[in-house]
Amino acid sequence: MTALLELKNLKTHFQRRKTTIPAVDGVDLVINKGETVALVGESGSGKSITSLSIMRLIPSPPGKIVDGEILFNGNDLVKLSDNEMCKIRGNDISMIFQEPMTSLNPVLTIGEQIIEVLMYHQKMSKNAARQKAVEMLELVGFSRAKALIDDYPHRLSGGMRQRVMIAIAMSCNPKLLIADEPTTALDVTIQAQILDLMKELSKKYDTSILLITHDLGVVSEIADRVVVMYCGQVVEEASVDDLFEEPLHPYTNGLMGSIPSLDGDVDRLYSIAGTVPPPEHFPVGCRFAPRCPHAFDRCRNEAPALQRKGSRSVRCFLHDDKEATV
Amino acid sequence: MNGTTIEKKSLLKDNRDSDYILEVNDLKKHFPIKAGFLQKTVGSIKAVDGLSFKVKKGETIGLVGESGCGKSTAGRTLIRLYEPTSGEIIFKGRNISNIGEGELRRSVRKDIQMVFQDPYASLNPRKTLKSILSEPMITHNLYGSKERQEKIQDLLDKVGFNPLFINRYPHEFSGGQRQRIGIARALALNPDMIIADEPVSALDVSIQAQIINLMEDLQEELDLTYVFISHDLSVVRHISDRVGVMYLGKIMEFASKKDLYEEPLHPYTQALMSAVPVPKRKGAQARERIILKGDLPSPANPPQGCVFHTRCPAATPMCSEQIPSFKEVKKDHFVACHLY
Numbered sequence: 001m002t003a004l005l006e007l008k009n010l011k012t013h014f015q016r017r018k019t020t021i022p023a024v025d026g027v028d029l030v031i032n033k034g035e036t037v038a039l040v041g042e043s044g045s046g047k048s049i050t051s052l053s054i055m056r057l058i059p060s061p062p063g064k065i066v067d068g069e070i071l072f073n074g075n076d077l078v079k080l081s082d083n084e085m086c087k088i089r090g091n092d093i094s095m096i097f098q099e100p101m102t103s104l105n106p107v108l109t110i111g112e113q114i115i116e117v118l119m120y121h122q123k124m125s126k127n128a129a130r131q132k133a134v135e136m137l138e139l140v141g142f143s144r145a146k147a148l149i150d151d152y153p154h155r156l157s158g159g160m161r162q163r164v165m166i167a168i169a170m171s172c173n174p175k176l177l178i179a180d181e182p183t184t185a186l187d188v189t190i191q192a193q194i195l196d197l198m199k200e201l202s203k204k205y206d207t208s209i210l211l212i213t214h215d216l217g218v219v220s221e222i223a224d225r226v227v228v229m230y231c232g233q234v235v236e237e238a239s240v241d242d243l244f245e246e247p248l249h250p251y252t253n254g255l256m257g258s259i260p261s262l263d264g265d266v267d268r269l270y271s272i273a274g275t276v277p278p279p280e281h282f283p284v285g286c287r288f289a290p291r292c293p294h295a296f297d298r299c300r301n302e303a304p305a306l307q308r309k310g311s312r313s314v315r316c317f318l319h320d321d322k323e324a325t326v
Numbered sequence: 327m328n329g330t331t332i333e334k335k336s337l338l339k340d341n342r343d344s345d346y347i348l349e350v351n352d353l354k355k356h357f358p359i360k361a362g363f364l365q366k367t368v369g370s371i372k373a374v375d376g377l378s379f380k381v382k383k384g385e386t387i388g389l390v391g392e393s394g395c396g397k398s399t400a401g402r403t404l405i406r407l408y409e410p411t412s413g414e415i416i417f418k419g420r421n422i423s424n425i426g427e428g429e430l431r432r433s434v435r436k437d438i439q440m441v442f443q444d445p446y447a448s449l450n451p452r453k454t455l456k457s458i459l460s461e462p463m464i465t466h467n468l469y470g471s472k473e474r475q476e477k478i479q480d481l482l483d484k485v486g487f488n489p490l491f492i493n494r495y496p497h498e499f500s501g502g503q504r505q506r507i508g509i510a511r512a513l514a515l516n517p518d519m520i521i522a523d524e525p526v527s528a529l530d531v532s533i534q535a536q537i538i539n540l541m542e543d544l545q546e547e548l549d550l551t552y553v554f555i556s557h558d559l560s561v562v563r564h565i566s567d568r569v570g571v572m573y574l575g576k577i578m579e580f581a582s583k584k585d586l587y588e589e590p591l592h593p594y595t596q597a598l599m600s601a602v603p604v605p606k607r608k609g610a611q612a613r614e615r616i617i618l619k620g621d622l623p624s625p626a627n628p629p630q631g632c633v634f635h636t637r638c639p640a641a642t643p644m645c646s647e648q649i650p651s652f653k654e655v656k657k658d659h660f661v662a663c664h665l666y
Contacts, residue, residue, distance in 0.1 A: 042530040157621045187392035187557065189618045192601035196617060214530065217603030244605055258535035260564030262587070262604050268542070269564065271535035275500050 010068035025232035038223035046232040094169040098181035100161035111149035159190035231287040238312035348381040353413035375575035388566030396575040439512035443524035445504035502533035
């Protein structure tokens with residue numbers, strides 16, 4: 001498989017007065033063609049900032065990509081000018097946001113919002129773009145697309161709006177779709193519809209998806225590979241099957257234990273002690289050490305590196321001694 | 327060791343089988359829709375439309391449903407934050423659905439407290455932790471100022487808070503900590519029952535587990551009764567003893583959690599369960615997915631007959647004509663569906 005997107009040691013820091021906040025602190029990530037990769041973590045783990053960095057949508061100042069490369073088809077996105085980046089955004093990489101209620105423009109019709117994208121990126125004529133817009137709406141499952149195209153977003157429900165967002169995002173056949181918590185604001189029955197649609201579209205158009213979520217259920221439903229983030233770093237990376245079979249990092253393990261099950265009963269939920277530390281107070285050594293049930297002296301003093309373990313990798317001293325660092 | 331405590335717990339519950347702390351009979355809450363210059367009432371939103379269930383002392387009732395199904399309105403109507411349109415709410419043997427505001431405050435409010443969803447919006451940002459927790463006691467004229475101090479220390483201790491935080495403001499706390507404050511506030515008056523409206527939905531999973539564990543511990547310690555409202559089926563399964571599934575203001579199915587989750591009878595419950603994505607291990611059997619077509623109809627204009635028939639995969643012509651009755655098809659397993 002060939003890599004479509006490769007992040008190498010990406011660091012995005014924010015500046016607040018004199019303190020530097022390392023929101024994303026050395027993230028390595030590979031997304032292959034046609035692959036769905038899930039980026040998992042709790043709030044404050046830096047997953048959204050990672051995705052915004054890829055799109056170069058970090059508000060600057062205060063934010064800045066201070067180090068690292070974002071290789072998309074071999075080109076480093078960090079080095080592109082704003083104009084060049086505009087051509088990639090929407091065309092090659094597009095994005096779906098969490099809030100379907102706020103991410104559409106309320107004063108433009110749905111049609112206008114799709115047509116705008118097509119005319120700008122694909123240089124289509126207005127008529128051709130309108131034609132294509134109707135097609136896209138049908139593709140995402142609207143039966144009366146022709147009537148809907150002149151409606152305003154407020155007439156649609158959350159699930160329908162999210163489908164419109166997907167139609168906009170997919171209209172230029174992007175190679176990579178970044179979906180930031182696309183179903184978090186939706187009900188479960190609607191979430192099932194949207195996940196099915198995303199799976200179907202990615203297969204049909206061979207689109208890679210970077211799915212950002214905190215819901216491990218959604219991950220196992222749709223992803224091929226999972227990257228777990230904690231405090232701005234990748235702590236574990238594995239295929240979906242391997243990760244759910246045997247999570248290596250204590251944090252991943254804790255995350256899985258704290259979800260109540262739908263099929264069985266446990267007497268008491270496992271809970272990870274404490275809370276995610278704020279980025280300006282990341283601990284020295286392993287960032288998970290203060291909350292980790294297995295932490296020993298070395299964890300508190302020395303930061304572990306992300307290590308390769310066969311087809312997966314993990315950042316933890318518990319899995320340190322068997323193989324050499326790559 | 328664990329096994330015996332569970333057994334003891336369930337034995338205790340069986341003994342209390344007869345005493346219901348709360349009985350709800352055909353509770354309705356309709357909001358008027360007003361239009362025109364004179365603001366005439368032109369229709370109504372049937373947010374809660376005929377709710378009936380009973381809650382035993384010391385148990386947890388879960389109410390699940392998608393957004394717009396009326397579960398939050400139901401919770402608020404139960405404690406008369408909304409005036410019910412019709413129906414009875416019998417709390418400790420007394421109908422509280424139509425008693426006066428003063429009487430309500432004197433005798434009922436103290437015993438039923440509420441925990442809200444959004445821990446960021448439900449605490450007054452200009453009050454310290456101390457005044458947040460003492461306010462309910464002052465309003466209800468409980469305890470002298472010294473006893474109040476002790477009570478606050480005790481509450482903080484119960485929800486696992488450092489007593490040194492007492493003069494801090496809500497913004498200094500994280501979401502999980504604020505939810506603990508919300509719970510402590512609800513406990514300040516020693517209530518019998520707590521209505522928890524999506525108490526963990528705004529929290530991260532690891533924090534969610536902490537709060538759920540805390541709520542379970544407190545229930546055991548203080549013999550509390552919970553009505554737990556949530557959209558998250560797995561959380562409801564974990565915490566509840568019996569569960570009601572709501573759709574468009576009505577309860578579609580009501581059963582013990584074991585019956586409901588292992589053998590859901592109503593097509594809506596079945597669809598809802600199958601739609602939840604579950605983290606599964608390799609080789610685990612893929613479950614049959616039932617994907618519901620379309621969206622929730624508007625509660626201002628609910629479908630004729632069974633409210634679910636527009637999205638139901640098993641709908642027959644009869645479903646669009648007759649409203650199914652809410653009947654007991656197995657012992658303690660109630661379903662509103664023509665299939666049974």
